[in-house]
Amino acid sequence: MTLLAIKDLVVRYGAIQAVRGVSLSVGKGEIIALLGANGAGKSSVLNACMGLAPKAGGSIAFDGVPIERETTEAIVRRGMTLTPEGRRVFAALSVLENLEIGAAASAELRRRGRENREAMFELFPRLAERRQQLAGTLSGGEQQMLAIARSLMSQPTLLLLDEPSLGLAPNIVDQIFDLIASLKTRGITVLLVEQNVELSLDIADRAYVLAGGDVVMAGSAQELRASGGLERAYLGAA
Amino acid sequence: MSRFLKIGVSLAALAISTATGALADDVLKIGFAGGFTGYLAPYDQPTLQGIELAVDEINNAGGIDGKLKIEVITRDMRSEIAQSAVMAQELIDQGINVMLAPCDVDPAVAAGQIAQGAGIPTIAPCASTPTLPGIVGDYMFANYTADNLQGTALADFAIQQGYKNALILISKDTPYTEKLPGYFAKVFEAKGGKLADAVEFKMGQQDFSAEVTKIKQLNPAPDVIMTAAYEPDFPAFIKQLRSAGIATPVLGSDGIDSPTTLALGEIAEGVVFANAGFPSAGSPLAKFNDAFKAHFGQESSTVYTATGYDVIKIVEAAVKATGGKTDGASLREAIDNLENVPVATGTITYKGMNRVPLRVVALNRIVGGQKTHVADVTPNGADVPPAE
Amino acid sequence: MDFLVQQFVNALALGGTYALLGLGLAVVFSVLGLINFAHGELMTLTGYGIFYALFLGLPFPVALLIGVTLATVSAMLMERIAFRPVRNSSPTTMLLTSFAVSTILHILFQNLISARPKAIPIPDALAGAVTIGTLQIGAIQLISIVVTALSLLGLTLFLKRSMLGIAMRAAAEDFNVTRLMGVNANMVISTAFAISGLLAGVAGILWLFQRGSVDPLMGFLPVLKAFIAVVLGGLGSLSGAVVGGFLLGFIEIALRAYLPDDALAYRDAISLTLVIAVLFFYPQGLVPRRESVR
Ligand SMILES: Nc1ncnc2c1ncn2[C@@H]1O[C@H](COP(=O)(O)OP(=O)(O)OP(=O)(O)O)[C@@H](O)[C@H]1O
Ligand SMILES: [Mg+2]
Numbered sequence: 006m007t008l009l010a011i012k013d014l015v016v017r018y019g020a021i022q023a024v025r026g027v028s029l030s031v032g033k034g035e036i037i038a039l040l041g042a043n044g045a046g047k048s049s050v051l052n053a054c055m056g057l058a059p060k061a062g063g064s065i066a067f068d069g070v071p072i073e074r075e076t077t078e079a080i081v082r083r084g085m086t087l088t089p090e091g092r093r094v095f096a097a098l099s100v101l102e103n104l105e106i107g108a109a110a111s112a113e114l115r116r117r118g119r120e121n122r123e124a125m126f127e128l129f130p131r132l133a134e135r136r137q138q139l140a141g142t143l144s145g146g147e148q149q150m151l152a153i154a155r156s157l158m159s160q161p162t163l164l165l166l167d168e169p170s171l172g173l174a175p176n177i178v179d180q181i182f183d184l185i186a187s188l189k190t191r192g193i194t195v196l197l198v199e200q201n202v203e204l205s206l207d208i209a210d211r212a213y214v215l216a217g218g219d220v221v222m223a224g225s226a227q228e229l230r231a232s233g234g235l236e237r238a239y240l241g242a243a
Numbered sequence: 244m245s246r247f248l249k250i251g252v253s254l255a256a257l258a259i260s261t262a263t264g265a266l267a268d269d270v271l272k273i274g275f276a277g278g279f280t281g282y283l284a285p286y287d288q289p290t291l292q293g294i295e296l297a298v299d300e301i302n303n304a305g306g307i308d309g310k311l312k313i314e315v316i317t318r319d320m321r322s323e324i325a326q327s328a329v330m331a332q333e334l335i336d337q338g339i340n341v342m343l344a345p346c347d348v349d350p351a352v353a354a355g356q357i358a359q360g361a362g363i364p365t366i367a368p369c370a371s372t373p374t375l376p377g378i379v380g381d382y383m384f385a386n387y388t389a390d391n392l393q394g395t396a397l398a399d400f401a402i403q404q405g406y407k408n409a410l411i412l413i414s415k416d417t418p419y420t421e422k423l424p425g426y427f428a429k430v431f432e433a434k435g436g437k438l439a440d441a442v443e444f445k446m447g448q449q450d451f452s453a454e455v456t457k458i459k460q461l462n463p464a465p466d467v468i469m470t471a472a473y474e475p476d477f478p479a480f481i482k483q484l485r486s487a488g489i490a491t492p493v494l495g496s497d498g499i500d501s502p503t504t505l506a507l508g509e510i511a512e513g514v515v516f517a518n519a520g521f522p523s524a525g526s527p528l529a530k531f532n533d534a535f536k537a538h539f540g541q542e543s544s545t546v547y548t549a550t551g552y553d554v555i556k557i558v559e560a561a562v563k564a565t566g567g568k569t570d571g572a573s574l575r576e577a578i579d580n581l582e583n584v585p586v587a588t589g590t591i592t593y594k595g596m597n598r599v600p601l602r603v604v605a606l607n608r609i610v611g612g613q614k615t616h617v618a619d620v621t622p623n624g625a626d627v628p629p630a631e
Numbered sequence: 632m633d634f635l636v637q638q639f640v641n642a643l644a645l646g647g648t649y650a651l652l653g654l655g656l657a658v659v660f661s662v663l664g665l666i667n668f669a670h671g672e673l674m675t676l677t678g679y680g681i682f683y684a685l686f687l688g689l690p691f692p693v694a695l696l697i698g699v700t701l702a703t704v705s706a707m708l709m710e711r712i713a714f715r716p717v718r719n720s721s722p723t724t725m726l727l728t729s730f731a732v733s734t735i736l737h738i739l740f741q742n743l744i745s746a747r748p749k750a751i752p753i754p755d756a757l758a759g760a761v762t763i764g765t766l767q768i769g770a771i772q773l774i775s776i777v778v779t780a781l782s783l784l785g786l787t788l789f790l791k792r793s794m795l796g797i798a799m800r801a802a803a804e805d806f807n808v809t810r811l812m813g814v815n816a817n818m819v820i821s822t823a824f825a826i827s828g829l830l831a832g833v834a835g836i837l838w839l840f841q842r843g844s845v846d847p848l849m850g851f852l853p854v855l856k857a858f859i860a861v862v863l864g865g866l867g868s869l870s871g872a873v874v875g876g877f878l879l880g881f882i883e884i885a886l887r888a889y890l891p892d893d894a895l896a897y898r899d900a901i902s903l904t905l906v907i908a909v910l911f912f913y914p915q916g917l918v919p920r921r922e923s924v925r
Contacts, residue, residue: 057807081813093808095801106797110813115794159813280738282848284746415896443895447852449648449838452641452772453887460634474748475842475849482753482841486760486769503844506750510758544747 008033008068008163008194009054009085015062016049016218023049025218026063031163036185036195038205038226040235041215047198048090050215051165055087056080067163081110086159090167090198092152096141100132103140103151107158114159125154128184146177153184163194170201182208202235271307271562271569273298273555274316274334275343276354281322286346286547290368291317293551293587294343296538301555307562311569313555324350331357339363340569341558344383346547348372348418355379362571364578368554369547371497372418373630376598382575384598386554386591388497390419390471391630393517394426395622396604397494400515401427401467402434406492410439410458410465412472412480416446422631423471423496429628431469439465446476451483459487467491473498478507485510500546505612514609519546520588521605521616531587546588553586560584589619599630633765638888644772646880647779648837650873652853653860654786655830657872661803661920662823663718664867665725666858669709669732671850673702673828674835675740678845681836682749691754699832706828707821714824715817740847748846751839771840782833783873786826790869795822803867803920863906865916874917879906 009031016024024046031037041047052058054065056077065073067085075083095103104122108114114121126133129150135143140151149169156164166185170178178201186208188195199205206212206226214222214235222229229235275294277287298313306312316337318330327350334342335358342358342365344351351367352375358365359380366384367375373389401409409431411424428438439461442454458465468491472480477499484493495504495516504511522529528549535543543549561577562569581593589603601624606617652670659667680701684694713732717724759770790796795818802809802819810816831850838853839845860879864871882905886898894901909917 055811057810076816077807077810078813078815081811086813087811089808089811093805095804095808097804098797098800102797102800105794106801106809106812106814109794109798114813155812279746280741284741285748285846288741288746441892443892445899448883449841449853450641450645450884452644452769453638453884456634456637456641456888474844474846478843479841482758482771482843483769486758486771487767488760501748501750501844503748503750506752507843508752508758509755544745 006033007031009196010066011050011054011063012065013063014050014053014060014065016046016053016058017061018059022061023058023218024053027215027218027220028063029213029220029223031194031196033162033194034189034192035210036189036197036208038209038212039196039198039215040200040202040205040212043200045215046218047215048167049218051087051167051196051198054080054085054165057087078110081159081161084160084162085165086156086161086163087165088152088156088167088169091171092145092148094140094143094148094151094155097139099137099139100143100151101136103155104158107155110159118158121158121160125157128157129154146173146180149173149177149181150184153181157193161193163196164188165196165198167198168200169197170199170204178204206230269306269310270312270314271341271558272314272316272337272339273341273343273558274318274331274337274339276318276320276327276330276334276345277343278322278345278347278350279317279319283322283346283350285545286369289543289545289547290346290551290554292535292539292543293548293553294368294555296535296548297552297555297559299538300534301559307559308567311562311567313558320345320350320354322347322350324353327351327353328357330354335361335363340571341366341574343368343554344370346370348375351375352378355383358382362575364571364575366554366557366578368551372422373599374418377630381579381598382571384557384578384593384600386557386600387550388517388519388602388604389599389630390423391426391627392599392602392622393496393604394423395430395627396517396606396620397469397496397515398427398430398434398436399620399622399626400606400617401431401469401494402436404467404492406436406467408437408439408463408465408467410461410468410491411441412444412454412468412470413441414444414446414472414476419496419498420446420471420473424469425631426628427469427494430626433626439463444472444476444480446472448476449479451476451480454480455483455487455489458484459489464489465491467494469494471496471498474501474503478503481507481514482510497546500607500614502544505609505614508612511609512611515617516607516609517604518607519550519605520603521607521614521619523616527585527587527589549587553588553591556586557581557584557591634888636766638884640766640768640772640776641888642881642884643877644775644779644880645884646877647775648834648853648876649856649860649879650876651779651782651830651834651837652857653864653872653876654783654869655827655834656854656857656861657864657867657869658799658823658830659827660861661867661869662799662806662820663714663725664722665714665729666861666866667709667714667827668726668729668854668858669713669736670827670831670857671852671854672733672736672740673706673709673831674838674850674853675736675845675847676705677702677832677835678751678839678849679740679744679749681839682751682845685751695836698836699829702832702835703825703828706824706831710821710824715820718820737847744847746847748844750844753840753843757840771837774840775837778833778837782830786830786869795819799823803869859903859906863909863916865913865919868916868918868920871916871918871920878909878917882906 014027108118320326320330331354344354344367346369351370355365359382369387371387376383414420497518500518520528564577565573583590592601607614677698680698681694684697798814860875864875
């Protein structure tokens with residue numbers, strides 16, 4: 006069953022057309038990777054889904070409902086959220102406050118806030134030790150964990166992750182990917198934007214490759230590995 | 244907006260063309276470049292009301308001498324000096340006979356200089372800086388009580404009260420707030436008083452605590468404080484002065500002739516201030532206030548309505564004196580020689596005064612939230628310090 | 632020594648009012664990137680609210696409440712009517728919009744109410760002074776200090792403890808990511824304006840206690856001071872606005888108290904030079920706002 010259906014999406018920033026008619030779908034329970042070189046338009050696709058990038062055409066449906074005209078906060082309430090590129094934790098807020106605000110979407114979530122926070126501390130023990138610390142003083146890896154935990158506080162059915170491994174040490178990257186894989190068992194569907202092709206294909210069910218704002222390849226992880234066109238897609242767009 | 248603008252402009256043009264076309268020869272045109280918006284609005288708006296009342300009265304009686312009607316053309320110079328010159332030029336292009344300048348010395352100079360060049364007499368209804376006519380030239384006249392005249396009247400009063408040691412509170416932001424207390428100090432010292440200190444403030448400063456603390460430190464303490472501060476500075480100052488326990492008498496200028504001062508309650512009790520006239524029963528000013536109320540349906544909120552009225556009475560007297568001539572040179576000559584013209588605030592004389600009128604200065608004391616009349620004084624001309 | 636202590640109290644009272652005003656500007660700037668130059672008109676509205684309430688014969692405390700409420704509601708309406716339509720435009724457009732709002736309100740006040748000041752009689756009880764040792768603190772000064780302290784405390788509690796407060800701090804850092812938390816953007820901005828209106832109302836009352844009248848241009852100068860305070864403290868930083876406000880108060884009082892008479896005329900020039908000197912060493916202000924990389 007399709008959870009997210011993007012059709013002919015066009016994103017334009019003034020004269021720059023960053024996304025030129027992308028179509029893709031994410032099924033319930035899947036982990037989908039969205040790959041591509043720098044500037045391919047990956048972030049633009051995710052931001053457009055959340056109503057944060059200017060859409061110039063196409064349609065986006067979440068759980069069968071068209072959402073291209075909805076505000077960011079309304080989309081979050083529907084059960085889709087984004088952990089943005091570069092983590093963007095609230096540096097002047099404590100770890101606890103960052104998590105608290107993650108549950109701002111509804112009264113129901115706020116009521117269960119404490120319980121959900123403890124669950125997050127179990128999932129990320131390193132954060133538990135740093136509850137009162139300001140997020141800006143966390144290490145890069147800790148900040149990424151906090152960013153993901155903060156997104157999970159809204160109990161999404163679909164989580165969009167934008168380059169969670171960016172700038173992290175290899176052992177932390179492994180931890181993050183383990184975590185993403187484990188989200189599946191928690192019933193969370195994931196659309197993952199990544200530069201780390203190998204690790205992404207390891208955990209993804211299917212993948213799309215973007216270049217110059219277009220989907221140039223799509224298929225299951227094995228198919229893409231076998232086709233050997235991945236390097237070309239990267240080089241072509243770079 | 245462009246459409247509205249066009250309609251507006253064409254309507255205005257229409258109005259002007261009919262006015263000039265039909266009435267060009269039997270109407271006296273008075274142009275008022277006033278600050279109807281911006282910081283001058285509190286002065287120029289009431290001035291305009293007084294002007295309107297006077298013009299209405301004269302025109303209803305058939306015009307000056309029963310034949311020459313008056314037309315007033317207004318231009319809002321938005322309380323900006325540059326606009327003052329622009330609006331003055333516009334008015335001159337409309338063919339005015341007399342110009343009225345805004346209520347502050349700098350824009351009044353700007354408007355006056357344009358009119359001076361065109362040979363059109365200008366009167367400043369309420370700018371009170373005595374140097375104004377001198378700066379602009381022989382076509383520029385003041386109307387309002389000049390600062391040196393007022394300062395002298397207040398100093399005479401202080402001496403008469405037996406005060407020996409005066410403190411002045413000044414602000415160099417305007418000539419009025421700086422020079423008026425300066426003239427006071429000059430006369431006070433010339434007549435044997437001593438100046439304890441001159442404390443400075445910045446107009447609009449919300450807080451006088453630093454100044455009040457300074458005054459409190461003075462030894463010996465002054466026995467009178469004189470200032471030309473007005474709203475919102477005067478109320479803030481006197482409140483903080485009194486709440487610091489300083490009970491020294493305070494003398495003020497016409498700037499504090501306002502409902503706010505009367506509403507200060509206990510704090511303002513006993514304050515003496517000068518202004519352009521006191522409406523004692525049967526006085527011209529009382530009559531003016533009644534006429535004002537009948538015309539506008541509300542009390543006159545300030546004496547600037549009366550001084551606005553005065554300006555038109557001056558022009559009327561000048562036209563009468565020329566025998567109906569309305570050219571700039573004749574009017575200028577006539578105004579310069581006017582003597583004892585009855586106006587709303589008393590009488591006005593220009594003859595021998597270098598275009599700064601001699602008028603009465605009224606002293607008022609605040610008692611129980613009401614103005615009471617202390618005296619009407621006409622200072623001895625020899626005591627009045629020269630304009631500077 | 633007495634002189635020094637007295638001037639210190641003076642500076643505390645004055646700086647506190649600047650802090651409240653600066654905070655009002657900073658709260659809106661932090662979430663919207665807009666310096667609302669119509670902030671001063673909110674003070675003026677407080678004044679007219681009080682004036683008309685007293686005119687209708689309502690008791691003084693009720694009139695004060697009406698004044699503050701009027702400022703708060705007006706701030707929210709200002710946002711809804713004037714700023715929301717241009718929210719996604721350039722900062723210049725928003726700034727010009729705020730100038731326009733300010734000018735329109737001036738002209739409305741001048742032509743619909745009066746260009747002349749309207750007197751607001753302040754109860755005589757507020758004219759007294761409290762004596763502590765040799766120190767004399769005016770009742771209004773004392774009220775200023777206490778009200779400032781309470782306002783700062785209340786605002787801090789709100790920002791630290793409530794979800795909306797945390798959301799506002801988050802929005803000040805990164806507005807879009809705050810929306811990704813499901814926080815309603817309109818709600819945050821509306822709240823920011825409500826707080827700024829409330830602070831303008833409170834500062835307006837303190838100002839009115841001193842001046843005893845309201846006129847159309849009443850808010851002009853205070854908003855300039857608030858702007859200086861905010862720049863001094865760091866644009867958009869709330870604690871910066873408070874620090875900037877107090878510092879400005881201390882600079883002004885110190886200059887007025889200790890500058891020799893001949894130099895007094897230059898005190899604004901000197902105080903602005905000091906402000907520029909501070910900005911030279913701290914270009915982002917004394918307490919720059921944190922902003923995550925975008
Ligand atoms: N806010 C913006 N304004 C203008 N142009 C933008 C904006 N955001 C992105 N772009 C442009 O759109 C194109 C796609 O950018 P996008 O961030 O979507 O790429 P990406 O695939 O996420 O790249 P990366 O891997 O480097 O994050 C780029 O050319 C970029 O410069
Ligand atoms: Mg990206």
